[in-house]
Amino acid sequence: MHLVTLIPGDGIGPEITKAVTDIFTAAQVPVQWEEQNAGQTTFDQSGELIPNALLKSLEKNKVALKGPITTPVGKGFRSINVTLRQKYDLYQNVRPSKTTPGIKTRYEGIDLVLFRENTEGLYSGLEVFDERLGIADSFNRITVEGSRKICRAAFAYAAKHGRKKVTLAHKANILKMAGTLMLNACKEAAAEFPQIVFEDKIIDNMCMQLVNKPEQFDVVVTTNLFGDILSDLCAGLVGGLGVVAGANIGDDMAVFEAVHGSAPDIAGQGKANPTALLRSALMMLHYLGEHAKADQIEKALEATLLHQEECTGDLGGQASTSQFAQNIIAKL
Numbered sequence: 137m138h139l140v141t142l143i144p145g146d147g148i149g150p151e152i153t154k155a156v157t158d159i160f161t162a163a164q165v166p167v168q169w170e171e172q173n174a175g176q177t178t179f180d181q182s183g184e185l186i187p188n189a190l191l192k193s194l195e196k197n198k199v200a201l202k203g204p205i206t207t208p209v210g211k212g213f214r215s216i217n218v219t220l221r222q223k224y225d226l227y228q229n230v231r232p233s234k235t236t237p238g239i240k241t242r243y244e245g246i247d248l249v250l251f252r253e254n255t256e257g258l259y260s261g262l263e264v265f266d267e268r269l270g271i272a273d274s275f276n277r278i279t280v281e282g283s284r285k286i287c288r289a290a291f292a293y294a295a296k297h298g299r300k301k302v303t304l305a306h307k308a309n310i311l312k313m314a315g316t317l318m319l320n321a322c323k324e325a326a327a328e329f330p331q332i333v334f335e336d337k338i339i340d341n342m343c344m345q346l347v348n349k350p351e352q353f354d355v356v357v358t359t360n361l362f363g364d365i366l367s368d369l370c371a372g373l374v375g376g377l378g379v380v381a382g383a384n385i386g387d388d389m390a391v392f393e394a395v396h397g398s399a400p401d402i403a404g405q406g407k408a409n410p411t412a413l414l415r416s417a418l419m420m421l422h423y424l425g426e427h428a429k430a431d432q433i434e435k436a437l438e439a440t441l442l443h444q445e446e447c448t449g450d451l452g453g454q455a456s457t458s459q460f461a462q463n464i465i466a467k468l
Contacts, residue, residue, distance in 0.1 A: 138424050141193040141200035142169040146177045147398025148408035148457075149203030155410035155461035156201070156417050159436075162465040165421065165429045170197060174216050175205035186216060194224070199424065200391045201417050204398040217384075217393070218261070221254045226384035226391060227282065228289050229254040229363060232419075233370035233380055238441035239451065243373050245351040249299070250370055251290040252363020254384055256282045259360045278314040278359065283321035289385075290357035291325040294332045301333040302326070305342040305358040305366060318359060343369065371395070378450055381415035383423070392420040406456035409448040411437065414464075436467040 144153040160167055172190035179185050194200055205216050220226065229252035235244055262275035290302050304322045308315025319336060326334035337345065339362050346353065346366070350373050358366060371380045377396035384391045394413040402408060414437060421430035440446050446463040447453035455463060 143202040145203030147400040152410035202393040226386040228385040231367040239375040251357040253286040257360030287321040301354040304336040392416040
């Protein structure tokens with residue numbers, strides 16, 4: 137039995153979390169949930185954004201499934217996601233994007249995985265503002281160690297999963313020092329995994345290539361900000377943020393999460409699509425070694441997605457969040 141910290145989040149988080157836990161129960165997945173929460177709801181109740189009880193649970197269990205949490209734009213508390221990533225060095229943000237039968241998109245044959253460095257770059261939180269001059273400086277901190285870790289993780293993943301190519305997206309033509317660190321780190325990793333083809337692309341060209349011919353990419357690795365942008369772009373190619381998984385992985389801890397927002401405008405209405413969180417939970421099962429259970433649920437999900445009427449409104453159906461979950465359960 138695997139003990140897993142469960143963070144429902146806020147907005148639609150509790151609804152989609154329940155859908156996932158119901159599916160896991162029906163599939164008899166050997167997971168025991170230890171529920172702890174964070175964010176605005178927790179702050180309103182206890183005055184704590186990230187309660188110590190949650191941190192202790194994470195440190196004990198080492199694995200968590202997390203629903204979406206609202207982060208105010210331009211004011212209020214700092215992103216809880218960023219805080220957890222930096223506190224526990226969850227340096228790999230792993231985002232698969234794959235076309236799925238039943239989900240209408242403009243493209244076919246996409247099957248790529250993006251590795252985004254998760255703790256450095258412009259998300260380091262190193263900012264200063266000179267009121268006299270009216271100038272804000274944000275520092276793009278890139279380290280040799282951080283670059284080596286994320287690049288090696290991408291190549292190791294490719295080797296483990298039979299992937300053939302790793303592409304680095306960078307801006308070393310302009311960011312001579314920071315860009316070159318990542319480029320050199322990938323070249324080191326490529327030498328360690330000679331069976332994997334390595335290529336690099338300038339970030340603006342990478343965006344064009346992804347839109348023009350996304351099926352050419354296999355594993356993509358990049359820095360924090362570029363990865364944030366590219367991961368959402370890749371999600372858009374295969375149906376949007378509501379259908380893609382996400383994971384934050386370190387050397388000894390992993391937090392799996394839906395990468396979409398908390399959608400407070402539809403919270404409590406039974407309209408939310410649980411697919412992204414469910415797929416994140418399936419990534420978690422593979423991480424825990426529960427491959428058979430993950431495959432069983434994935435097949436049931438894919439069988440449901442083939443029937444549009446059995447899905448939620450964003451996928452063209454009329455099912456509620458809980459009905460969608462029950463339709464998946466019926467196919468287990």
